[in-house]
Amino acid sequence: MDLNEKLKDTRLFFPIDPGPTARIGGMVGTNCSGTNAVRYGTMRDWVVNLTVVLADGSIVKTRRRPRKSSAGYNLSSLIVGSEGTLGIVTEITLKLAPVPEETGVGVVTFPTMRAAAEAAIDIVHKAVPIGAVEILDDVQMSVINRAGNTDRTWQETPTLFFKFAGSKHSVKDTVSQVGSIVKARGGSDFEFAKTEAEQKKLWSARKESLWSMLSLRTSGSEVWSTDVAVPLSRVADLVEVCKEEMDSLGLFGSMLGHIGDGNFHETILYDGNTERQKVEKCVHDMVRRALEMDGTCTGEHGVGLGKKEFLLEELGAGTLEMMKAIKRALDPSWLMNPGKIFDA
Amino acid sequence: MDLNEKLKDTRLFFPIDPGPTARIGGMVGTNCSGTNAVRYGTMRDWVVNLTVVLADGSIVKTRRRPRKSSAGYNLSSLIVGSEGTLGIVTEITLKLAPVPEETGVGVVTFPTMRAAAEAAIDIVHKAVPIGAVEILDDVQMSVINRAGNTDRTWQETPTLFFKFAGSKHSVKDTVSQVGSIVKARGGSDFEFAKTEAEQKKLWSARKESLWSMLSLRTSGSEVWSTDVAVPLSRVADLVEVCKEEMDSLGLFGSMLGHIGDGNFHETILYDGNTERQKVEKCVHDMVRRALEMDGTCTGEHGVGLGKKEFLLEELGAGTLEMMKAIKRALDPSWLMNPGKIFDA
Missing domain, CATH: 3.30.70.2740 (Alpha-Beta Plaits)
Known part of the structure; x- marks a missing residue:
């Protein structure tokens, strides 16, 4: 949020949108993502290179600045998501994205979570170029009403929140494609916001969820x-x-x-x-x-x-052992964020 | 090409488009990319997971099938681009993309390579959602004429080849945005193909370049x-x-x-x-x-x-040593594709 505030007059922005307290270092640590990932990918996709201090004291830069490279192992993608267990990240070079010409926010309610989820799946499977699609259940919507941090009352039923972004024409196309899919899955009429103030207001329920x-x-x-x-x-x-x-x-x-x-x-x-x-x-x-x-x-x-x-169950012993072999190779004394991800 | 031929009735396709002789295993090995990378990214972005036989004989699956994960180290991205030096890849699960509603091909000539390159840079910096932009110099265009593998004669001058893809409206928007940038950089009028046959013909010069x-x-x-x-x-x-x-x-x-x-x-x-x-x-x-x-x-x-x-010069001794540490950890006897990327 601070970074995007600093960038606001540049027509560029940093598109990864996790919870509002996230910091860049932590975002690298967890390979964070958030609401915009369906369009813009995760943290890994926005890291150009990293400077990392390894356990032996050596300082490495993971790669240079080209958009793509096939020169050796992808160390950036190894460090991003390693939760500080392979080294201390001291510099992070990020990519930025141009601010889209047109944006919009849309909200649709559904009778059931299944119906809302299935509408979202249809939209992604058809590659409709949405900016974001978020699901909130009836409890979450009621929590938002009870907390009273937004200046309206929301229907307390499963709800999808959409962001739209692109050229004027493409946003129009996207909204109309989303509209017909939502309709077919039993969704309500679209509530749609175009001005920045209206968008902020309509997105506020999503933004205030955790708080x-x-x-x-x-x-x-x-x-x-x-x-x-x-x-x-x-x-x-x-x-x-x-x-x-x-x-x-x-x-x-x-x-x-x-x-x-x-x-x-x-x-x-x-x-x-x-x-x-x-x-x-x-x-x-x-x-x-x-x-x-x-x-x-x-x-x-x-x-x-x-x-x-759960990691062993998810990956199996061989894959976990492969990760540990990398950990041991780079941090033989298990000094870096010990106890996270797996034990020595 | 074989994969996309098999997929042709599914409305899905595999978007990575390297040289026509590329095979999936090699594409994983080099983290290949090709003409569509400007829109669709590189091989790494399309690998869901890999099964790899390591030097010690263990068989690992790099991850499961969710679109995103923060569970441990990103082994897929480590293996992709490792040129077979970390293990033998025996299974590759790929993502597919939906075929866009509308496609097009456009060709523009320029007086100089610099003008052509600067037009392409402007287009990417403004995030105009092109499908691809390829540059061919005057020699390459003349080689295509001399080889005679396409059924027309091309202007022997620096040329940009574009692919367009998206909804009907968004393609129209994109073509018009590209058109004005190209004009401002001294490009010729756009030659544009809409039908599949015309597109194939107009793209043929790019396709036949290497041959x-x-x-x-x-x-x-x-x-x-x-x-x-x-x-x-x-x-x-x-x-x-x-x-x-x-x-x-x-x-x-x-x-x-x-x-x-x-x-x-x-x-x-x-x-x-x-x-x-x-x-x-x-x-x-x-x-x-x-x-x-x-x-x-x-x-x-x-x-x-x-x-x-060149790798040492590019990355520095510390970064190269970090890569080698990973290599040694996973392949201590240096059995896997020895001699590639670096020496023992």
């Missing part, structure tokens, strides 16, 4: 927020079954996600140890289901401490 | 073809000075390239050892200039045997 949830904490209550990603064809199944389990366990939690990437988040509010155990079951079941669907235990948050147990 | 050059070999003569890439802002400078040197050495060679990626090729015909030494000087000077411009010794062909000496 709204956090603002509902009472003293002693905690929030567990986590993410998984699955192949696009399976995301409607996963969203539906996860939603059912959260409800059946009597938990107060919301689902929202970068549905166009098959990536979504559960954010669950809990209080005390008994409820924590339920949350743990709910989250672990979500991860296991994602893995059964050939997905990943984390689409953008990273492994950190909390997902280490 | 045309090869067909001019006489007994005993050889072709040296190589590539470099530089930051987009420097490609016009590089193209101009390389062209001058090739002419001043009296060599018969052409320049063509994926100018939108700052990536281009010299293809030089030579006969005997004296001429070979001139070619070597010409190629080495091109590489050294690319490195001075913060570019790479190879944008898509890979290091192989021929560019090993």
Whole structure:
């Protein structure tokens, strides 16, 4: 957000849009993504090169500045997403994107999460060039109303939030293609914003999602927020079954996600140890289901401490051993961010 | 080409478009790219996951199938472009792209290589969503005429070949944006093809470039073809000075390239050892200039045997040592494609 504020008179912007507190270093660490990834890819795609201090004290630059290169191993893509376990990143050169000629925001409600998810899948499968598509469940929409951080009242039902970007004509095309797909999947009429102020207002529910949830904490209550990603064809199944389990366990939690990437988040509010155990079951079941669907235990948050147990299940012993061999080669004394991703 | 032939009734295609003899395994090995990279990226962007047999006999799958993941190190991007030096790739899962609603091909001539290159740079800097932009110099155009593999005669002057792809409206927008930029840089009127047959015909000069050059070999003569890439802002400078040197050495060679990626090729015909030494000087000077411009010794062909000496200059000792540490960790006996990229 700071970077884009600095860039605002240049007609360029940095397109990766994670949670508002993210910092560039952390974004490199986790290969973060966020709302714009369906169009612009993830952090890895926007890193030109990195300067890294390795465990032996040597300072390396991963590559030079051409748009593409086939000169040796892709060290940038190895460091991005390695959560600080291979070295300390001291310089980051980023690409920027030109600000699109035309932008827009659209909001559509659906009777069920499945219907909303399936509309998003259709749109991506048809390669309609949207800027972003985000899914928010009924709980999340109600949380936003309760928190009152936006200046309107939202329908408390599964909702898709779209960004549009491109030339004047192409945005018009995109909106009309999205409109007919949404209609076919039982969506409401499109609410559409064109001016910058209207766009900001219409996107505000998405922007305020996490803060709204956090603002509902009472003293002693905690929030567990986590993410998984699955192949696009399976995301409607996963969203539906996860939603059912959260409800059946009597938990107060919301689902929202970068549905166009098959990536979504559960954010669950809990209080005390008994409820924590339920949350743990709910989250672990979500991860296991994602893995059964050939997905990943984390689409953008990273492994950190909390997902280490799932990494073996996801990748298998051989692949994990290959990662550890690289770790040992570059950091034999296991000095760099020890304990993250895997143990020595 | 075989893959896209198989896919032709599915409305999907594989967008990476290297030289016509490329095979999927080699494309993974070199992180190949080709004419469509300016829009669709390189091979790395289209590999979902890989199965790799490592030097110790273990079989690993680099990742699962989600569109994005932050679960551990990015092994796919490490293997892609590693030229077989880290393991034997036995399975490759690729993404496909939907065939665009509308396509087109456009051709524009310019008085100089610099003018043509600068037009291409402007187009990419303004993020005009072209499908491809290729530069061919006057020699290459004349070679195509002499070889006679296309059914027309081309103007023998620097030429840009464009592909357009998108919705009907967006292609119209793109063509008009490209048209005004080209005009401002002194380009000719646009020759434009809309039907599939016309497009094929208009693109034929680009398609036949390499074959045309090869067909001019006489007994005993050889072709040296190589590539470099530089930051987009420097490609016009590089193209101009390389062209001058090739002419001043009296060599018969052409320049063509994926100018939108700052990536281009010299293809030089030579006969005997004296001429070979001139070619070597010409190629080495091109590489050294690319490195001075913060570019790479190879944008898509890979290091192989021929560019090993430049890798140290490009990356520095520390970065090369980091690559070698990874190599040693995964292949301690240096069994995998030994001698490529670097020596033990």
